Amino acid sequence: MNGVPATRSEWLRSNELVEIATNAVIAARWGDLASVGAVSSPLALRADARAEALRQLAFFDSPLAVETIEVPGRHAHRIGTALPLFADEEGYREGPLVFVIGAEEREGGVTLFTVLRKIGAA
Incomplete structure (x- = not known):
């Protein structure tokens, strides 16, 4: 079982x-x-x-950087989660693993994430 x-x-x-x-x-x-x-x-x-x-x-x-990045959609529920984040910005095209420490949903259906990302991870 x-x-x-x-x-x-x-x-x-x-x-x-x-x-x-x-x-x-x-x-x-x-x-x-x-x-x-x-x-x-x-x-x-x-x-x-x-x-x-x-x-x-x-x-x-490992060393971490605090970064902000805007993503499409409403994602406030992602605070406190680790996820691969894909975006059309330098360092995010490969979907590095980030830890979401803030998420502000904005007009236009986007969310501004504040994330921790491993330094050197792309």
Whole structure:
């Protein structure tokens, strides 16, 4: 058995899996700016939750730049998520992985993202 409930309703009523990943070296590097992040997702297996927690932790283990970029659509719900961001701007054509720390929906159906991007990632 793979641990996934037999019905969707059972799965929706089940308790959320919690997986914590920490790294004292990364936390010390960030100092007072270090924070605790939490993401809820539909991951059903603890191993998948652990892999996602470690992936997010690894993102912060390198130099980061704070950048703003305008993207089409309404995306305020993306705050606090890591995603590949494709845009017709230098450094974004290849879809680097970014962490969204701000999202301002604007007139015209666009969103101004404030993101963290690994320095040197393109």
